[in-house]
Structure formats: C-alpha cells, structure tokens
Amino acid sequence: MSEPSFSLCVYCGSRPGAQPAYADAARAVGRWIGQRGGQLVYGGGRNGLMGLVADTTLQAGGRVVGVIPKALVEKEWAHHGCSELHVVDTMHERKRLMAERADAFLALPGGIGTFEEFFEVWTWRQLGYHDKPVGLLNVDGYYDGLLGFLRNSVQAQFMGEWQMDLMRVSPDVDALLPELVQSAGLAPESRLDEI
Numbered sequence: 001m002s003e004p005s006f007s008l009c010v011y012c013g014s015r016p017g018a019q020p021a022y023a024d025a026a027r028a029v030g031r032w033i034g035q036r037g038g039q040l041v042y043g044g045g046r047n048g049l050m051g052l053v054a055d056t057t058l059q060a061g062g063r064v065v066g067v068i069p070k071a072l073v074e075k076e077w078a079h080h081g082c083s084e085l086h087v088v089d090t091m092h093e094r095k096r097l098m099a100e101r102a103d104a105f106l107a108l109p110g111g112i113g114t115f116e117e118f119f120e121v122w123t124w125r126q127l128g129y130h131d132k133p134v135g136l137l138n139v140d141g142y143y144d145g146l147l148g149f150l151r152n153s154v155q156a157q158f159m160g161e162w163q164m165d166l167m168r169v170s171p172d173v174d175a176l177l178p179e180l181v182q183s184a185g186l187a188p189e190s191r192l193d194e195i
C-alpha cells in the first residue's frame with residue numbers, strides 16, 4: 001500500500017456503550033478512513049469502540065497505527081492485528097507518539113480516558129503546541145451535557161469563545177471528518193478513485 005493520504009487520531013471508549021448508535025458511528029469512522037486510503041492512529045486496544053474503529057478501518061483497506069503502554073498489553077488489551085503496534089513504557093509516551101503521528105484529532109463517545117485525551121489535545125491547541133484540527137463527534141447527543149457545561153464556562157468567563165471555536169462539533173461523520181482532514185491541509189477524497 002502507498003503512503004496514507006491522511007492520518008486521523010481517534011479517541012473513543014474501550015467499552016461499546018449502551019446505544020447501538022455508538023458502535024454504528026465507530027464503524028462509520030473506520031469505513032470513512034479506510035475507504036479513502038487513510039490511516040487511523042489510536043490507543044491500540046481491541047475492546048469496545050476502539051476495537052471496532054480499528055477493525056473497520058482495516059476491513060475498508062486503511063492502515064492502523066496502535067500505540068499502547070506495555071501495562072495494558074500485559075492485561076491482554078492490545079489489538080494484534082494493527083498495521084503497526086507500538087508498545088511504549090508510559091501513558092505520556094503513548095500520547096506524545098499518537099499526537100506526533102496524527103494530522104487531526106477526533107473524539108467519539110467514551111469515558112474518562114477519552115475525555116482526558118480529548119481535553120489534552122484541545123488544551124495543547126489553545127496554547128499553540130500544535131495547530132492540528134480537533135473534532136468531537138456528538139453521536140446521539142452523547143456530549144450535549146458536556147457542551148452545555150463548556151458554554152457555562154464561557155459565560156462564567158473562565159473560557160473565551162475563541163477556545164470553543166478551536167474545536168469542531170458535529171453528530172455527522174460525513175460532515176465532520178472531511179472538515180477535519182481538509183482543515184489539516186489534506187485532501188481526503190484523493191484515493192477514492194483507486195479503490
């Protein structure tokens with residue numbers, strides 16, 4: 001396979017969540033990446049939405065880069081079907097490598113692991129540590145409560161609108177993913193004629 005046309009870092013639940021819509025969205029993201037000759041960068045897990053995004057990306061013809069700390073490999077949580085699986089010593093190394101390998105970042109529904117990763121790349125963006133697009137896939141209103149709280153933070157003047165504007169939010173894979181990849185300066189449609 002030739003060089004991937006873009007590299008999207010996805011953060012998402014290590015569980016499938018209660019609604020079938022979450023798994024459907026994870027599969028749609030994997031298909032979207034794979035069908036465009038893209039590359040998924042993620043936490044290297046085989047469980048929950050993480051495993052689904054990875055499997056679907058591979059099935060659709062994409063590459064998958066998993067980055068997982070050795071402590072999680074010892075718990076047998078790693079996905080050994082990744083195109084590249086990096087086993088690192090610490091969570092910090094994992095997050096650094098994932099961020100380096102990505103052109104853009106996307107969070108799907110998930111729990112505290114997902115929140116922490118998403119907030120970190122958003123914070124790094126507002127501080128100017130990187131200028132890569134950051135997106136939130138608000139599947140089935142999962143993040144409505146969080147978004148309400150963030151608007152509250154703006155009203156309370158602990159955040160500015162400009163910080164909110166640094167993240168893109170949509171419930172729709174086909175709207176959000178092209179926006180992220182294109183604003184990273186890449187053309188996601190470029191491989192469609194090859195598949």
Ligand code: AMP
Binds near residue numbers: 046047110
């Ligand atoms: P959570 O949203 O709490 O399920 O955590 C998911 C995020 O934390 C993922 O994006 C991973 O980077 C990391 N993580 C948590 N649990 C696992 C696991 N079982 N296997 C691999 N990574 C995990």
